[in-house]
Amino acid sequence: MKYSIITPCGRHDLNRIKELARNLAKQNSHDFEWIIACNQSLELPSVDFPVKIVKFQPNTVGAAKNEAMKIAKGKYLFFIDADDYLESGTINLLNHIVGEYSDDTVYDVNCYQTYEPEKSSQIEMAKESSFNDALPDWGGSKYDKPEDRYFNFDVKNNDIDTHFSLWLQNRYWIYDKEYRYTDLDDQLFSRGKVISKQFIEDHHFHFNEDNSLYPDIQFMLLVTEFSAQLIKLSDYHYIKINHNDPINDPSLSQIPRNDRWQLWANAGCRALLKLNDQTLMNVFSKTVINNINTYFYKNLVTKDQSIGNNEVRTLLEIQKFLQLIDPRTYSNLKRINQKVLNAIKSGNFSSARHLMKVVIGLRNANQLVVNRGRGITKDTYFTLFKHVPVNPHVILFESFLGRNYSDSPKYIYRYLQKHYGSKYKYVWIADAEHFDHIKSKLKSQPNTKVVRRFGFQYMYYLATSKYFVFNMRQPKWFVKRPGMRFIETWHGTPLKHLVFDMDNVASASHLYKQTFYYQSRQWDHLVTANQYSYNIFHRAFMYPKDKMLKSGYPRNDILNSPRRDQIAKHIKQKLGIPLNKKVILYAPTWRDDQFYGPGQYKFKLHLNLAELKKHLSDQYVLILRTHYFIANHIDTSQFGDFVFNESDYDDIAELYLISDILITDYSSVFFDYAILKRPILYYVYDYDDYADVLRGFYLNMKKDLPGPLLKTSKSVLNAIENIDEVKSKYHDRYVQFNHRFNTWDDGHASARVAHALLKS
Ligand code: C2G
Incomplete structure (x- = not known):
């Protein structure tokens, strides 16, 4: 048997793995067994290749892969995650290449990442149908079946012409060590890699079992160090479906965890301790330093409180890491960044934190220059207005993102105006295009002000009003301060599927569901017009029932x-x-x-x-x-x-x-x-x-x-x-x-x- 396909399968993957089963069944070559490491009970469609299911302990992805490797009978191990799949000619193509090179070769099926599964199957279909038309010029007649495409291919007999044709058509590329060391990002994951079992056993490579987020790093770095070359298949793809619902269905990288950085650094340290090749160590260190520089500062410094236990644990891991690496790896950084790292290295965390704040300040200032001041109004929200006390007498209204004076916010405003009059100041948001119009509509209304959306006054009222009445969502960066009250009226009884009821979010950002979720947690109440909307909002917005108002629609009062x-x-x-x-x-x-x-x-x-x-x-x-x-x-x-x-x-x-x-x-x-x-x-x-x-x-x-x-x-x-x-x-x-x-x-x-x- 040529391959053992190894798939770890967690609680969230139980449905998606069925897709993978169907996908593997569609491959035109079945010279493989499928080993699924899964602690759950699993139902799969019937397939005509052997399937083995193993349980594992501890309950981590690393342990899952190790356990699967132990029982693998294939000559090569092929790692495929449960929520991904392969283009259907992939194994067929692999058959012609894998094994033609020495055992210390890593084969890598190029990864294609997408948020839209249906789009990738379109690509696949397009590929299948272009198979016959795009037949190589290497002397064949037209073949009926895709697998016939490689009929004449014979590297073993040194069929140079064929080999050259394949090369020309980018079926695969060979990367030697030097090249691989320049770009490690893809090589830190085992997904899509085909590796000789003998090679893994000879070197006793295994996945990190106690690091629940980054089990691959150590394994893959060692594989990289000891392998002679990497062959990348660039014609066929490993399709990685990125998750668009991080709230209900997060991928490993989307699970919100505040020990993420700690685990990352820990995985890095472990790997470094095992590596011998100085060049690889330096390249990897640079990758880690780069990550610290890009993500870590922000995560740590944006928190308002002083350093908590979690941050200290992370800093301790990074400290260990820095003590293991050659300081020359970060000598090209700006002096202040070097100082941060040196402070962490010597355990002076509060000074490191202070310096990080300076770095962030400098970056923001630089950003302002680059943006020629365009972000400046928003900055005032954070740096200035957010520190002004909340005003208990101001109510802020917005209808259709400031496009008009209408909908439920208008009727709530009218009611408040009539019954509470000068007790409150009423502020309406208008976008630039409709500002004059809305202003003229409201000009004779007492205690009422109109502010331009995203202008300074808008930032001020967004940061300091006590009450909010909006019919669409507030900005993503809005911070709900203690004492503020936010009523979301929404803008219609739903007919079309909403948020978590939508399968894909083709017309919106892939983080739409997650963003919506966090924004809606800021609403104190959500207005509903009928029991039907109430039920749908509870499911489609994942909105708590007890916070919904069974009030009917203010915008319809006029109709009655x-x-x-x-x-x-x-x-x-x-x-x-x-x-x-x-x-x-x-x-x-x-x-x-x-x-x-x-x-x-x-x-x-x-x-x-x-x-x-x-x-x-x-x-x-x-x-x-x-x-x-x-x-x-x-x-x-x-x-x-x-x-x-x-x-x-x-x-x-x-x-x-x-x-x-x-x-x-x-x-x-x-x-x-x-x-x-x-x-x-x-x-x-x-x-x-x-x-x-x-x-x-x-x-x-x-x-x-x-x-x-x-x-x-x-x-x-x-x-x-x-x-x-x-x-x-x-x-x-x-x-x-x-x-x-x-x-x-x-x-x-x-x-x-x-x-x-x-x-x-
Ligand atoms: N609207 C309008 N003029 C139209 C269409 C809509 O003024 N030609 C207003 C109505 O108040 C309507 C609201 O915009 O109720 C929402 O419009 P929909 O056409 O229903 O579409 P959408 O904006 O996608 O909102 O739960 C409701 C959904 O979110 C729909």
Whole structure:
């Protein structure tokens, strides 16, 4: 048997390892056994190669790999982690190379890291399909099966031509020692490496069993020292799936641990004690010093308290490390950095800490120069304003990241303004683009101030206000100081899957879930509009039930107002809409896959407005209202006084009030609109794409919605022309829908949330 594939499998890997089993089964060569070191009970799909499961003690990855090595029968050991996999031709390619070189050769399958598993399988498919087209010119005819590709390959008989062709096509590269010593990063992990079992046994290499985070370092450094060369397969890949949910499914490197640095340095010391090759020792020392310089200072110094036990333990490890290495390895560092290391080395930790603070200060100052002062306002938040006492009489509001004066924060503000008046100062955040507009809207409001998002005043109020009412997330770097109270109103009953319910986060950063988690821990309360949202937020935000407010939506109070007809008439007049015309509101959402750049989404109008105008303009006008993420302005001037483009209108609730029919798609607007009991049409021209590819839904759109799903512009027109039929057809479903989603909204949600805010 040629290989023993060795896979340590922990508690978090039990599902992913099934994928790996399927992946190994897909390999076109099965000349291997699979040894899984796992202390859990494990269920695997059936496969046609031998699988052995071993238990191990202590419960560390190092012990898992050692135990697996003990029973391995393969000539070569191939290390694959449980949450990763191989491109399907990989073992086939290895078969042609592994064993052709001396036993002290390490073969390394090039690692491809990704946060999107489906993308990597696309790459794989593309590769498979290009197999036949991209056949080498080394004299073969077209082969049917990928494995035939290497039919003529025969290094043993010194088939130079073939060997050369392979070389040319980057199937693999040979690195000698000198080269390897220049770049150690990849060589400190065993994943993706194929190593002769005899070679490992001859030298008694084993993994570090008592270091739970860094068991590979010592093993791999020794392998590097004693091996003659490393052959890197650059054509096929070891696919490493990076975890995008570090909260529920952290990889070893994502588990938050404050002894991480201690363990790192400890692994480094152990390895150094075993190494003999001075050059390798120096290169490795440089890597460690580099890490200390880059990450460690920050971790240690940003803590406000004095050095705790953990830090001392870490410093002691680093001290040991520094005592083992040649000081010349860090002689190229700036003097002050050298001083830090020397202070640690001589055990003078408080002086080291003080010097580190100076280094960080210098780095920040340097950053300011590099950024030409752009970061300066944010710096004032940390260096100055965060030290000003919290003001118990200031309430800060933000709606849609400062884009408008609207949504629940607006109605909570109005309530507070009316009932508490000058007891508080009310500060609204407006982004640069909408600042003048929001300021003019609020100019006659007493005790109210508008600040520009990210400006100095914003930093001041963000650092010193006692109360916060936001409908989206606060900045990542916001520090919630003792005594502050934060109410998150959120901005809609969810239809599309949210945060932890999303499989991948293609349209957001891979740390989205983690960031969201930490941000939402700063919220004292989260507003919910109905039991359905309450249940979803608990799961999708992992938000504690007892902190949610079962209040209903403040933004919907206006829809239940006894004065709503009067208000509507006033708004209609303000917008210049003839009072004798009925209003259709078209309010679609945004699409994750249609954008210009980060946060800049585009919208293409599919609704045939010319046709609607032709048939409906006697009786109706249409209000177009794009989502706040949409950056492009849609020119509707050709439709004259039939279309009102109110995409910039502050408060969509006021547009609900004046409209007689709503057309929407996957936007949460229909949950609120249903309160008015007026007809809703769903124009979902891209339903299949949106539902299957972009996002999943919480509701069954075909069964649960209080209106028809319409895929063509023509059917929308038809539904409007027969709106009474639509109304009667959906009457029962409408009643059920409102019963399910809108019973908490009784017109007094703002009062409930305002009281919860002020209760300290
Ligand atoms: N909105 C609007 N105009 C639109 C669409 C939305 O003013 N054309 C406002 C509504 O208040 C709506 C809110 O923005 O409720 C959220 O919009 P969605 O289309 O539902 O999309 P999204 O911003 O992704 O939020 O739990 C709710 C979700 O987070 C959805």
